[in-house]
Amino acid sequence: MSNGWPRRTQLLWHTARHLRPLQIGYQLRYRLLGPSRPQRAPELAPARRRMVGTPFPAAASLAAGPGALAFLNDPHTLRLDAIDWRSSDQPKLWRYNLHYFDYLRAPGLPVADRARLVDSWITGNPPGSVDAWEAYPISLRAVNWMKAFGEGLEPRPAWLGSLALQLAWLEHNLEYHLLANHLLKNAKALLFAGAFFDGPAAARWRARGLSLLVEQGAEQLLADGGHYERSAMYHAIVLEDFLDVVNLLDASPELAGDTERATLRAAATRAWHYFASILAGDDAIPLFNDAAFGIALPPAALLDYGARVLDLELPSASSAASPRRICLPDTGYYGYRAGGESLLIDCGPGGPEYQPGHTHADLLSYELCLDGERLVVDSGTYDYEPTPLRRQLRGTAAHNTVVVDGADQSEVWGAFRVARRARPLFARLGPLEDGRLEFHGAHDGYRRLPGGVVHERRITASPGRTWDIADRLTGSGEHRLESFIHLHPACSVEPGPAGQYLVRREGRPLLEVRTRGEAAVELRRGAWCPEFGRREATTVLVLVQRGRLPLELGYRLQRPAAARDA
Numbered sequence: 001m002s003n004g005w006p007r008r009t010q011l012l013w014h015t016a017r018h019l020r021p022l023q024i025g026y027q028l029r030y031r032l033l034g035p036s037r038p039q040r041a042p043e044l045a046p047a048r049r050r051m052v053g054t055p056f057p058a059a060a061s062l063a064a065g066p067g068a069l070a071f072l073n074d075p076h077t078l079r080l081d082a083i084d085w086r087s088s089d090q091p092k093l094w095r096y097n098l099h100y101f102d103y104l105r106a107p108g109l110p111v112a113d114r115a116r117l118v119d120s121w122i123t124g125n126p127p128g129s130v131d132a133w134e135a136y137p138i139s140l141r142a143v144n145w146m147k148a149f150g151e152g153l154e155p156r157p158a159w160l161g162s163l164a165l166q167l168a169w170l171e172h173n174l175e176y177h178l179l180a181n182h183l184l185k186n187a188k189a190l191l192f193a194g195a196f197f198d199g200p201a202a203a204r205w206r207a208r209g210l211s212l213l214v215e216q217g218a219e220q221l222l223a224d225g226g227h228y229e230r231s232a233m234y235h236a237i238v239l240e241d242f243l244d245v246v247n248l249l250d251a252s253p254e255l256a257g258d259t260e261r262a263t264l265r266a267a268a269t270r271a272w273h274y275f276a277s278i279l280a281g282d283d284a285i286p287l288f289n290d291a292a293f294g295i296a297l298p299p300a301a302l303l304d305y306g307a308r309v310l311d312l313e314l315p316s317a318s319s320a321a322s323p324r325r326i327c328l329p330d331t332g333y334y335g336y337r338a339g340g341e342s343l344l345i346d347c348g349p350g351g352p353e354y355q356p357g358h359t360h361a362d363l364l365s366y367e368l369c370l371d372g373e374r375l376v377v378d379s380g381t382y383d384y385e386p387t388p389l390r391r392q393l394r395g396t397a398a399h400n401t402v403v404v405d406g407a408d409q410s411e412v413w414g415a416f417r418v419a420r421r422a423r424p425l426f427a428r429l430g431p432l433e434d435g436r437l438e439f440h441g442a443h444d445g446y447r448r449l450p451g452g453v454v455h456e457r458r459i460t461a462s463p464g465r466t467w468d469i470a471d472r473l474t475g476s477g478e479h480r481l482e483s484f485i486h487l488h489p490a491c492s493v494e495p496g497p498a499g500q501y502l503v504r505r506e507g508r509p510l511l512e513v514r515t516r517g518e519a520a521v522e523l524r525r526g527a528w529c530p531e532f533g534r535r536e537a538t539t540v541l542v543l544v545q546r547g548r549l550p551l552e553l554g555y556r557l558q559r560p561a562a563a564r565d566a
């Protein structure tokens with residue numbers, strides 16, 4: 001037995017023991033038997049129902065410009081008239097994006113090109129083709145085709161036959177082995193299919209999709225409105241899905257009962273309010289866990305779409321200027337926002353126990369925005385491949401929190417797996433009064449280390465002036481502590497006297513860092529990956545201290561007088 005085998009066995013056990021029996025059964029089915037393969041499309045006819053009351057948000061423009069496709073900031077492009085649907089040299093997420101067909105609705109794409117794309121896909125992807133016929137790409141592609149057909153792309157009989165067969169394939173291969181946001185996408189596609197087509201199969205899809213949406217909405221959207229995978233990017237994706245569903249049911253209310261429509265509208269409304277509350281001072285999503293800009297709809301467009309579908313009022317600029325507490329205990333996000341300034345702290349579980357695939361080891365990390373610009377940053381997400389960079393970005397050292405003995409809080413491994421998991425022990429956010437706000441939380445991620453280490457953190461913010469970060473590590477024995485501060489790539493750091501550092505952004509003094517206690521300070525290089533496929537070098541301040549527990553270390557972030565008065 002190799003030296004690595006016991007370690008891998010341990011990781012597999014601590015990962016698999018959290019799976020639901022349903023997941024294990026479907027994992028075995030798909031691995032041993034492969035997907036179910038319906039041979040013929042069911043007999044269906046287009047229903048000619050109204051599919052939309054409020055226009056769907058516009059799709060993004062073609063990233064590579066007219067006549068070509070590109071995804072995820074990858075330089076590889078495909079000409080529209082010569083698409084390699086296999087693209088086997090590209091990462092799986094890139095290939096998935098190729099098969100999603102988001103680009104079918106791209107502004108300005110000629111009708112002839114749209115038709116050529118659909119014809120080319122059908123010819124180049126016979127049933128069972130790798131990637132193309134997996135349930136998740138089918139779910140996105142089917143909805144995109146149906147939206148495009150409803151927006152004026154006249155469907156041909158061959159297209160309708162292919163779409164019906166894809167949906168039959170989806171019905172037989174729902175992603176019960178993964179659950180979470182994948183199953184929601186499956187359900188949405190079935191409901192749309194049941195609205196787009198008429199016939200016994202369509203009625204069955206409609207009922208199945210509607211039932212799953214109600215069931216999964218109740219499970220996946222938490223009491224505070226946040227999605228249970230604790231990623232703002234996936235929350236935005238799920239919010240758009242629920243808005244599309246409400247939009248469809250408003251246009252054709254006969255598709256669902258009053259109770260179902262009211263339940264789904266209430267879920268979408270909670271998710272919309274949650275999303276409006278978590279945007280950072282730069283009006284973008286926080287990057288905790290797997291999150292990146294440019295995947296979901298832009299936040300302003302998503303909020304506007306939700307306001308139109310749900311008949312809600314967008315937050316006013318005047319109300320946004322006053323400091324507002326952010327206290328979302330179910331998802332575990334805390335902090336405040338005041339116009340272009342925000343502090344967001346992550347002290348929530350990584351995700352559902354049975355599906356932590358988008359978890360990063362980032363408990364008690366934070367992001368700070370000043371003057372509408374992100375200053376202290378989460379390192380983000382670059383790819384979904386099992387690469388060293390993927391491992392690095394999921395690890396604790398890529399976040400603004402404390403690493404003990406070089407270990408991660410949670411044992412993240414592979415591309416999406418987590419073995420032993422850190423859990424919050426408590427999280428409290430005090431009132432915003434007298435110009436101060438205090439957060440206090442702790443997690444148990446390091447209890448598995450010798451000495452049973454617990455990390456406790458207090459963050460005391462005086463908005464616009466100072467932010468005090470105080471860490472206390474309890475347990476026993478001697479340990480090495482590292483506290484990380486990741487700065488935006490536009491920032492530079494100038495060492496000053498007695499543990500002081502000046503942070504400039506494009507020459508402007510924005511922040512002073514003053515360390516406390518006996519920690520030494522190291523300046524290291526890091527990576528910021530705010531979008532898939534985009535990586536920028538950053539400066540990271542690291543406080544390093546070794547000693548016997550209990551130990552305390554910390555620092556103050558302070559706006560220079562010149563920056564406060566600007």
